[in-house]
Amino acid sequence: MARAKAGTGAVVALEGSPGIGKTRLLRAAMERASEGGMAVLSARGGQMETEFAFGVARQLLEPVLLAADAGERGVLLEGAAAPAAWLLGGGRADRLGEPVGGGGDRSFATLHGLYWLTARLAARTPLLMVVDDAHWADQPSLRFLGYLAHRLQALPVLLLVAVRPEDPGAHGLLLTELVADPEADVVRLGPFTLDAVRTLVHDAFAASPLGPGFVRDCWTTTGGNPFLVTQLIAALRAQHAPPTSAAVEQVGEMGLETVSRWINLRLAGLPPAATELAAAVAVLGDGADGGQAARLAGLDPASCDEAVDGLVSLNILRGAEDLAFVHPLVCWAIYAQLPLRRRARGHRDAAWLLWHAGAAVERVASHLLAATPAGDGEVVEILLDAARSATRKGAPDLAVRYLKRALGESARDASRPEMLRELGTAEQNAGQFTAAAEDLRRALECSNDMAAKIEIAFRLRTALVWSDRAHEVGPALGGVIAEAAERDSEGALLLEAAVAGALQVDLSTPREVRERVRRVVAPAFAGEPVPPHISSLAAVEALFANEPAARVVRLAEEAARGWYQAPEFARGPMRAQLFVALIFAEGHALARRLLDDDVEDAHHHGSAAQFLNAAVLRSTLFHRLGMLAEAEADARAALEAVHLQPGPGPSRDVQPAHSLHAPMAIAVLVDTLIERGKARDAERLLTETGLADADSPLLLFSFLIGARARLRAAQGRMPEAIKDLLALGARLEGAVLTPALVPWRSRAALALVAEDAGAARRLAHEELGLARAFGAPRTLGVALRAAALTGSPDEQVDLLREAVAVLEDSPARLEQARSLVELGAALRRKGHRSEARSALERGMDGGWSCGATALAQRACAELRACGARPRRQALTGTDALTDAERRVAELAVQGLTNRQIAQTLVISPGTVETHLRHAFQKLDITSRRQLAEHLPGPEQPAARQGKSSGS
Ligand SMILES: Nc1ncnc2c1ncn2[C@@H]1O[C@H](COP(=O)(O)OP(=O)(O)OP(=O)(O)O)[C@@H](O)[C@H]1O
Ligand SMILES: [Mg+2]
Known part of the structure; x- marks a missing residue:
């Protein structure tokens, strides 16, 4: 707490089995904190609330907002925190808002908004944030807490959570990550000592003398679990038994399993109304409203009051205001013994009660999830409503559950195709691509509307690609394409482009199948006017085929101009194509502008998936421009977004969406670390992410394989580097001719030069020929350098001079610096010292300003060999x-x-x-x-x- 108050926050997790004293400690901490001048925010996970998106986050933050006046609220929620505002509206606000569409995913903005709100509150007063029963916290809230945890170091916030680690709670993974964070302190609570039990027992039986061995018996029968000790005491007192060993023996073994029996015995002494009421509260959830519980139990106010009094006197309910059990374990014990059918009925009734009382739609829906389907149209409507609300909040995983249940409710409904489409889309947003593909296929089968079918088919394509089944796209979409060809030629073309795009990124696509791509882009290649999604596809195809870069850029520019003509669901994949074309064909300015917009837009609208895409691509662009710090920042932000994406939990349908974006971000990081001279860190990164030997025929993976090979070469592990690069080359062959993506030929040439100079030279010149035809400066500069370094000393200087000249006007500053250093070194070897020095100095400065330590140090060494005494680093000025x-x-x-x-x-x-x-x-x-x-x-x-x- 002291550290947090001083501005360096942390996570502390209390772990321990049920009833061990976690909540009790949290309460003590809360008291200390408020005495010490901290503001306390608290929340508790609930078994009935795990489906309530951001339920825990709302409990934490809503009370402060409700207590603030309008002006203060405005200040707290302005700017970056604004996206949290509507989430924290409470009550029926959930049911308002815009309809869900392709861009309905708001996960990112919501997390950001909640984080900013927390940061602002903390700026006013240091915070203690307490989350009890975090094993029952909803997944979106856990994502928020994880997001916050990573940023606590600069905030005066102590985040204190209590967890039952062995609880089969739904969201183990996120919770484990929160607790396993190296910054988190974990405190594991053990049972009471004999002395502790003695203190408790003494207090309870202050009036009567304790029998011999009584304390020890209390200790051994309960195993020192404080909850059981308190229950044992309550049982003895209810029976008016004296504090003796004999009485303890009569009570029998006390364990968590036997608590139900104990409570039953206590309930048996009360009128049946008490049992009914206890059951109703257990179904509605701890802390239920008195009136609602009475209605659910079918009790009139008078008998309800009587029942409450009875339950309070027996230490089952805590008090009469809100009907809360003395302990969650008591609630659990009562709920556990309700027959299954009765529970299901209870939940259905509870849902309607809450619905008519105006409760939030997700609260209603969480009861419907526990009720048996009965073909009720109104239930379907509520569940769909809840699903859309969850989607808007960025909790697609919860939307999936509601939609599945809605489908179960309406086995033969006409709105089925629509629901299946929504389900497939939600599954896709949640990273469950296999399930998404399956449900979208079903949606396609039962849909009759052409426009809907086209959209479904397009989404199906994405699900198949992300679940590593790009080769199934063609067959899966064949039927719709044929049908559309007769009724909606534009739609048919859109789908053709979708199939082609999938074939394009899968390097295992056989050559004859790739022909299909060629057919689709032929009109664009012929200069005919085409829709934007054909231009973007054509731009990538032209890039892969090593058509002149200027042409690739032109096609991409056309696609960018026609952007908004494409249907919304098609824009994501199109944008990715556009960026790839622009980045690698070196249309840097436009690429930068569009990517900046896209990152900004993703922040604003809050889609984690969109951000991930844009950040990974922008990091690639930055890296190619030698902006290493920016590249690293984007790559790390992307990796963090991977983490935040609603995604696979331990028991979920684990999919490689993450494992597809991550390799590209990791490739950038590995490359950056190599430039910094930190090969060892790069190696560690590969090992930790499990990518040290990973392989896949998807194009995205080529970058990783290329970066890994560079690392191997930097480590002097040449044979491995060569093997990887040649294998990559063989795989790219026939699909990607251009050296712009991964210059595997020049890398292999440089690795091979000592061993087989002839082969190295052949590879380097092959690349040089391609790069000249392609004509983009960076790609050409790289090829020229490799040709120089594998060539004869006489050729070297000329080729390197050409490389420097070609790169002179390019913003690819790192490549420029690299060429200068090589040129300087070559000149030195030929004895042209003063010219060598000036090239080396320029190269060194370039290296330092990119943050490319390895290159700058090499330049220093070369300069010293020239007899100069280089300064270690530029010490003044903006550089x-x-x-x-x-x-x-x-x-x-x-x-x-x-x-x-x-x-x-x-x-x-x-x-x-x-x-x-x-x-x-x-x-x-x-x-x-x-x-x-x-x-x-x-x-x-x-x-x-x-x-x-x-x-
Ligand atoms: N240090 C203590 N002194 C006295 N009583 C205690 C102490 N710790 C716990 N208890 C009592 O034991 C019971 C269980 O404690 P608590 O509710 O804190 O457990 P918990 O670990 O939060 O359990 P759960 O996992 O079920 O939430 C409570 O009735 C509490 O009052
Ligand atoms: Mg507790």
Whole structure:
């Protein structure tokens, strides 16, 4: 608590078996915290609430908002926190809002919003956030807590959770991650000692002398479990038994399994109304409303009051206001002994009660999930409503459950195809691609509407690709395409493009099948006007075929212009194609602009999936431009989003959506770490993510394999590097001719040169020929360098000079620096010292400013060999700024305050100050105003990013 109050938050988890004293400790902590001036937010997971999206998060945060006046609420919820506002509206607010569509996934924005709200509250007063029974917390809330946990270091927040680790709670994985976080402290509670039991027993039987051995017997029969000790005491007292060993023996073995029997015995002494009421509260959920419980139990107010009194006197209910059991275990014991049919009936009745009382739709629906299907149309409506609400909140996994149940309720409903489509879409959003493919197939079979079928088929394509069955796309969509050809030619073309796109990214597609792609893009290649989804497909096809880069960029630009003509469900895959074409054909400026927009848009609308896509691709772009810090930041953010994506839990349908995006992000990280001279960290990253030997024919994997081979070469493990690269080459053959994606030929050439100079040279020249035809500077520069390094000393200097010249106007600064260093080295070897020095100096500066430590150090060594004494690093001027300093300074130039900068970059205001101070020192200035003279403001594009090669 002291640390949290000082600004460095943490997670503390209390673990222990049922009844061991977790809640009791939490209460003590809450008291301490409020005495110590912390604000306390608390929530509790409930067995009936695991399906209630963000239920726990709402319990934590809603009370503060409700207590605040309108002005304060406005301040708390403005800006970044705004997406949390509607979630925290409460009650029927759940039922309002926009209909769900393809862009209905809001997971990301919601998490962000909740996080910002928490950060703002913490800025006012340090917080203790308590989550009891976290094993019953809903999954979206756990995602929020995980998200928060990663950011606690800079927040005055102590997050305290209590967990039964062995509870088969639904969401083990997220919970385990939260608790297993290396930053989290785990406190495991054990049973009471004999002395502790003695204290408790003494207090309870203060009036009567204790029999010999009584305390020890209490201790052994209960195993020292405090809950059981309190139950034993309650049982003895209810029977008016004296505190003796004989009485304990009569009570018999006390265990959690026997608690029900104990409670039954106690209930037997009360009128039947008490048993009914207890059952009703157990069904409705702990803390139920008195009136509702009475109605569910079928009791009039008078007999209900009587029953409550009886239950309170027997220490079963805590009090009369809200009907809460003395302990969740008591609730569980009563619920567990209700016959199954009775439970199901109870839940159905409870659902209607709550519905008519205006409860949130998801609360109603969670009871419907536990009721038996009965073909009720109104039930279907509520479940669909709940599913849409869950989707809007970014809890597609819960939407899946509601939709499945809705389908079960309406076995032969006309709205089935629509429900199946929604189910398939929700499953897709939840990362359950195999199930999604199956349900979308069923939807396709029973749908009669052509437009709907086209959309379903398009989604089916995505589900199949992500579940690693790209080859099934063609056959699966064949029927719809044939049908559409007669009734909706535009739709048919859209689906043809969808099939082609799937074939394109699967390197195992046989050559003759790939012909199909060629047929679809033929009109675009011939310069005829085509819809945007054909242009984007054609751009990628042209790229793969190593058509001139300028042409690829032109096709991509066309697709970008016609963007909004495409139906919404088709835009995601199209955008990905567009980005790939632009990044690798070096249409850098447009790629950057569109990707920035996309990242921004994903933040705004909050789709984790969209963010993941955009961030992975942008990190690739940054890396290719030598913006290593930015590349790393995006790659790590993407990996975090992978984590946040509603996804596979331990018992779920585990799918590789994550494992498909992650390899690309990891490829960027591995590459970046190599540039930094941290091969060992790169190796660790591969091992930890299980990707050290991973393989797949999907194109996305090529980047990983390429990066891994680079690492092997950097480690001197040449044979492995060569083997991997040649295998990759063989796989790419026939599908991807261009060296722009992964320059496997030049990498293999460099790895082979010592062993087989002839083969190395052949490979390098093959790539050079392709790169010249392609004509994009970065790709050509890379090929020229490889040709130089595998060539004769005489060729070397010429080819490297050409590489430097080609890259002169390209924003690919790292490649430029690399070529300069190689040129400098080659010149030195030929004895041209002064020219060598100037190239090496430029190369070294370029290396430092990209953060490419390995290259800069190599340049230093070369310079020393030339007799120069290089400074270790540029020490003043903007080049001396670290990336963090530069980012902070740039935001300061834009007029943001330190606090706003801290919020934007998610760092502490103290850190912001430090960065700014260093920046001032390095730039030799004393005020923010002077910063603007050194750094470009918001209007002018930054010099390092603004240059574009165009093609
Ligand atoms: N240190 C203590 N001193 C006295 N009584 C205690 C102590 N710890 C726990 N108890 C009593 O034991 C019972 C069970 O404790 P508690 O509710 O904290 O358990 P829990 O670990 O939260 O259980 P669950 O996992 O079921 O939530 C409560 O009635 C509580 O009052
Ligand atoms: Mg508890």
